[in-house]
Structures are given as structure tokens and as C-alpha cells.
Amino acid sequence: MIALDALFLDEILWVPLLIVLLKVVVVFVVGLLATMLMVWFERKAIAGMQNRIGPNKTGPFGIMQTLADGIKLFFKEDLIPNRSDRFVFALAPFLSFVPAFLAFAIIPLGGDFRDGNGGEVTWFGHVTKVQLADPPIGVLFALAISSIAVYGIMLAGWSSGSKYPLIGSVRASAQMVSYEAALGLSLACVLLLAGTLSTSGIVAAQETVTQWNVISTGIVPFIIFLIAATAELNRPPFDLVEAEQELVGGFNTEYSSIRFALFYLAEFMNTVTMSALIVTLFFGGPQPIAIGNFVLDIPVIPNALEGTLWLLAKVLVFLYIYIWFRATLPRLRYDQLMDLGWKVLIPGGLGWFMLLASQRMARQNDWNIILVTSISIVVMVGGYLLLQAAFTQSARQRETQGQMF
Amino acid sequence: MELFVFGCAALMVVVGAVGVIIRKHPVHAALSLVLTLFGVAVLFVIQEAHFLAAVQVIVYAGAIVVLFLFVIMLLGVDRVENLRTEPLTTQRPLAVIVSLGLIGVLVAAFATGSGVLQERGAGLNIPDLLNDSDANTKQLAQSIFSQYVVAFEVTSVLLVVAVVGTVLLARRTKNSVAENPK
Numbered sequence: 142m143i144a145l146d147a148l149f150l151d152e153i154l155w156v157p158l159l160i161v162l163l164k165v166v167v168v169f170v171v172g173l174l175a176t177m178l179m180v181w182f183e184r185k186a187i188a189g190m191q192n193r194i195g196p197n198k199t200g201p202f203g204i205m206q207t208l209a210d211g212i213k214l215f216f217k218e219d220l221i222p223n224r225s226d227r228f229v230f231a232l233a234p235f236l237s238f239v240p241a242f243l244a245f246a247i248i249p250l251g252g253d254f255r256d257g258n259g260g261e262v263t264w265f266g267h268v269t270k271v272q273l274a275d276p277p278i279g280v281l282f283a284l285a286i287s288s289i290a291v292y293g294i295m296l297a298g299w300s301s302g303s304k305y306p307l308i309g310s311v312r313a314s315a316q317m318v319s320y321e322a323a324l325g326l327s328l329a330c331v332l333l334l335a336g337t338l339s340t341s342g343i344v345a346a347q348e349t350v351t352q353w354n355v356i357s358t359g360i361v362p363f364i365i366f367l368i369a370a371t372a373e374l375n376r377p378p379f380d381l382v383e384a385e386q387e388l389v390g391g392f393n394t395e396y397s398s399i400r401f402a403l404f405y406l407a408e409f410m411n412t413v414t415m416s417a418l419i420v421t422l423f424f425g426g427p428q429p430i431a432i433g434n435f436v437l438d439i440p441v442i443p444n445a446l447e448g449t450l451w452l453l454a455k456v457l458v459f460l461y462i463y464i465w466f467r468a469t470l471p472r473l474r475y476d477q478l479m480d481l482g483w484k485v486l487i488p489g490g491l492g493w494f495m496l497l498a499s500q501r502m503a504r505q506n507d508w509n510i511i512l513v514t515s516i517s518i519v520v521m522v523g524g525y526l527l528l529q530a531a532f533t534q535s536a537r538q539r540e541t542q543g544q545m546f
Numbered sequence: 547m548e549l550f551v552f553g554c555a556a557l558m559v560v561v562g563a564v565g566v567i568i569r570k571h572p573v574h575a576a577l578s579l580v581l582t583l584f585g586v587a588v589l590f591v592i593q594e595a596h597f598l599a600a601v602q603v604i605v606y607a608g609a610i611v612v613l614f615l616f617v618i619m620l621l622g623v624d625r626v627e628n629l630r631t632e633p634l635t636t637q638r639p640l641a642v643i644v645s646l647g648l649i650g651v652l653v654a655a656f657a658t659g660s661g662v663l664q665e666r667g668a669g670l671n672i673p674d675l676l677n678d679s680d681a682n683t684k685q686l687a688q689s690i691f692s693q694y695v696v697a698f699e700v701t702s703v704l705l706v707v708a709v710v711g712t713v714l715l716a717r718r719t720k721n722s723v724a725e726n727p728k
Contacts, residue, residue: 277680277683278599279679299619336680339680
């Protein structure tokens with residue numbers, strides 16, 4: 142049996158088929174619209190922070206600016222450099238565009254998760270979930286997709302047959318592979334508490350604010366995830382891939398017309414998807430804000446639709462945070478980037494994961510919590526000191542023997 | 547439906563595998579390898595081994611082949627290699643003998659042991675995926691971390707040893723260059 146949508150379990154009927162098709166279209170259209178509005182929002186917000194006006198001519202508040210830019214790009218000449226590898230050059234934009242949309246499929250976009258409802262809604266007499274796919278591997282799908290997204294950037298840089306794009310893409314691949322480890326470790330902390338891989342299961346487990354994973358995993362995994370996700374998205378301050386002062390435009394220097402537009406679209410789409418994923422994993426996704434028995438309920442609107450509104454509000458906060466990062470933080474140096482990933486985030490994520498695992502073990506077996514915690518802290522301090530000793534030793538060796546890499 | 551998906555996935559695997567051999571350019575060969583790995587992941591999904599499929603994509607397609615490509619780009623070996631020059635002259639006849647032997651062993655294994663799969667499958671505890679979508683992953687974790695925990699840990703030690711060995715071999719310092727100048 143092949144894993145299909147739960148609606149198709151008995152036999153394939155017309156109405157469920159139409160529901161699934163509708164979901165596919167909605168996810169695609171919402172993705173495109175969100176990207177378009179995100180580009181406008183980013184330009185407008187950054188303009189505000191820099192005391193400029195930003196786009197204001199096309200449509201009300203310049204909201205149609207992205208559409209106008211898209212149409213302009215569509216009609217521009219499509220150049221393929223002479224020294225490029227034509228097939229890979231044409232393939233690369235799609236390799237970065239398709240994963241950006243695929244990852245959006247597993248985000249629960251709404252539905253009633255309150256009182257153990259599991260987010261199921263009834264459409265035309267069929268019970269379904271307000272998300273395109275709820276695969277058994279759930280969040281791992283997002284991880285797999287984000288590891289595939291490296292190919293688009295990497296091959297774009299290589300196939301251009303030019304120096305700067307190649308440097309950009311080599312940087313990108315090293316950066317994305319390194320930060321994926323930190324991303325996976327902080328994700329593991331969430332999965333440890335949720336006990337399930339499915340995204341709707343993770344959302345259903347976060348009913349009140351104290352059950353939100355950002356609090357119940359103790360904020361550290363969330364910070365690691367946020368930093369690693371920013372690096373994974375190649376957004377400032379980790380945008381060494383397209384550092385315009387040194388690399389002209391980075392991996393997409395040789396691209397023009399619609400191919401360039403696809404890269405641009407994928408980049409912003411990935412930002413939206415990653416924000417939605419952060420909200421799903423750490424901030425309860427479509428769950429309303431609830432403290433104890435008090436639920437901040439929006440009157441009149443049915444609960445299932447309210448989920449969508451809550452998700453939208455939470456995602457907007459993270460989109461604004463990403464714009465804020467871009468407007469305020471200066472770009473890291475390459476060695477700083479690698480040091481942060483390998484020497485801070487990965488050991489930190491691993492240590493925190495062990496701590497959570499030992500706490501869980503202690504609670505299940507009724508061990509003395511204080512004793513377990515103090516032993517964990519001693520072990521973690523010991524590990525930290527060993528790591529620091531290794532760093533000092535390697536720094537000393539580098540000074541006496543000289544670095545050749 | 548299952549047959550259709552199997553056909554598509556098998557086609558991906560075979561086309562990718564042939565591509566790895568016949569494409570002259572190392573980058574194209576590596577991309578064909580990605581196609582093969584994806585096909586294998588789809589085959590895992592039809593067998594309901596979702597976790598294996600995800601790990602296949604994350605580890606093989608997402609990390610290992612990316613590192614292959616990274617090395618190809620960084621070392622600049624992305625020019626077409628001249629296949630006429632042969633550093634080890636006995637390599638080709640030996641390769642033919644070994645591959646024929648491997649095919650022989652595989653055919654013999656399939657011919658004699660076709661019933662083994664069904665016999666061994668009979669005692670297996672099949673997870674109930676309809677009620678618990680994580681049943682598969684849980685069963686896999688239980689067998690890795692209880693029954694096969696020693697093999698699992700020894701494999702991870704092996705990987706660490708390999709990494710440390712590579713770093714030691716590839717490490718060059720100013721002193722060592724001064725001792726053996728090129």
C-alpha cells in the first residue's frame with residue numbers, strides 16, 4: 142500500500158480527489174501570494190527603518206510593486222553564458238524553486254486543535270486536515286527538502302562557468318551542510334518532547350502557552366533553530382553566498398530574466414516556509430494563545446478558521462524578525478560563520494539534547510530530579526571545559542606550526 | 547498503482563545508475579547518482595519504510611553527494627578525464643573478473659534463497675501504521691537501540707576513527723612542507 146492522503150484509504154472517489162486538488166491549488170497560490178507580499182513587506186519595512194519611503198507608486202502603498210517587477214523580469218532577455226553548462230544551468234532554478242514549495246505542504250495551515258480535536262475539519266462531508274500532506278515522517282520531510290535545496294544554489298554557481306558564482310556556491314554548500322546539523326539537533330529536542338514526527342501531532346501537543354515547545358524545551362533549542370534556520374536560508378547576517386561587495390551578486394550573478402526571478406521567488410518562499418515551520422515547531426502553529434484554562438478566543442469566527450488567523454499572526458511576527466535581522470545586523474566573516482556553527486551551535490544543541498533526554502528518563506523512572514540535574518550540569522561543565530581546552534590547544538599549535546589550509 | 551510507482555522508481559534507479567557510468571563529466575555523473583538515490587527513496591516509500599526513505603534523502607542525497615560535488619568544485623577536477631592513461635594496468639581485467647563474480651553470487655543467492663524472505667517475514671511484528679503513524683519509526687528505534695546496539699555503536703566508532711585518520715593524513719603544517727619541499 143502506498144502512503145496516500147487519508148481521504149483515499151478506502152477507494153479513490155471524486156469529492157476527496159477534488160478536496161485534495163483544491164488543497165494543492167490553495168497551497169500553491171497562498172505560497173505565491175505570500176512571497177509577493179513578503180517582498181513588498183521587506184522593502185517597505187527596511188525603507189521605514191532607513192528613513193526612506195520605499196516602493197509607493199504601484200497600487201496602494203506600492204503593494205503591486207513585486208507583480209510589476211515580476212512582469213518586467215518575465216519579458217527581459219534570457220541570457221545563457223557561453224561557458225556555462227547549458228543543461229545544469231537551465232535545471233538549477235527549478236531545483237531551488239520546487240523544494241521551496243514542497244516544504245510548505247506539511248505545515249498545518251489551520252483547523253481546530255483545541256480540546257484534543259487533532260485539527261480535523263469536515264469539508265463536504267469528508268473529515269480532513271487543513272494541510273496538504275501529513276506524512277508519517279512529518280518534520281523529517283522538511284529537513285530532507287531543505288537538504289535538497291542546496292543543489293539549486295550549488296549547481297547554479299558551478300554551471301555559470303564564472304569565478305564569483307562558483308565561490309558563492311562553494312560557500313553556500315559548506316554553510317548549508319554545516320548548519321543543517323545544528324538545525325537537526327534542535328529539532329531533535331522538540332521531537333523528544335512531542336514523541337511524534339507528524340507536524341499536526343506536534344501542534345496538537347502544544348495546547349497552552351506553557352506547553353509551547355519554546356518554553357517546554359527551555360528556549361535554547363529555539364534560539365539554535367532560529368540562528369541555524371537563518372543560515373540555512375542564506376539571509377543576512379549569514380548571506381555570504383551573495384555578498385555583493387565581494388562576489389558581485391553571488392551564485393546568481395549570471396542569471397537573468399525569469400530564471401533569476403525563480404531564484405528570487407525561492408529565496409523569499411523559503412523565508413515564509415521557515416517562519417511557518419518555526420511557528421509550528423515552537424509556538425503552537427494554529428493554536429490560540431491559552432494560559433491555563435483561559436483561552437484568548439476571537440468571537441464570532443469559527444474555531445477552525447481562527448487557527449488560520451493565529452498562524453498568520455504568528456508567522457508575520459517571524460517574518461518581521463527576519464527583516465529586522467537584515468536591517469540591523471552586519472554580515473559575519475566566513476571564519477566567524479563556521480566557528481559559530483561548529484563550535485557553538487552544534488555542541489550546544491548536543492548538550493541540551495542530552496540534558497532533556499536525561500530529564501525525561503529521570504521523570505519516567507522516578508529518579509531524584511535534583512540529583513539528575515546536578516549530575517547533568519557537572520557533566521556539561523566538564524564537557525565545556527574539555528572543548529575549550531581543545532580550542533586553546535589547537536590555537537597554540539596553529540601559532541607554532543603555522544596554518545596551511 | 548503500486549506497480550506504476552515501482553516502474554517509475556525502478557526507471558529512475560536504472561537511468562541514474564547508467565548515467566553514473568556513461569556520463570563523461572564528473573558533475574553530471576554525481577547528479578545521476580542523486581537520481582538513483584531518489585529512486586531508492588521512492589522504493590522505500592512504497593514498502594512503507596518512510597523513515598528509511600527520509601534518511602536516504604537527508605543523508606545520501608542531501609549530505610554525501612553534496613560533499614562529492616563540493617570536492618569536485620573545490621579541487622577543480624571538473625574537466626573530462628583522459629581514460630586512455632591507466633595508472634594500474636591490471637585494474638581493468640581484474641574489474642571484469644570481480645564484477646562477473648559478484649553477478650554470479652547475486653544470481654545464485656536469488657535462485658536458491660527466494661523462499662527465505664517469506665519464511666523470515668512470517669515471524670515479524672508488522673507495525674500498525676493506520677492507528678499510529680510513528681509505529682514504523684518506533685520499531686526501528688527499538689531494534690537499533692536494544693538488539694543491535696553494539697553493532698550500531700561500533701559503526702559510529704568506526705566512522706569517528708575514519709574521520710580522525712583522514713584529518714591526520716591530510717594535515718599539512720609549515721614544518722612538514724619545509725622538510726619535504728615539492
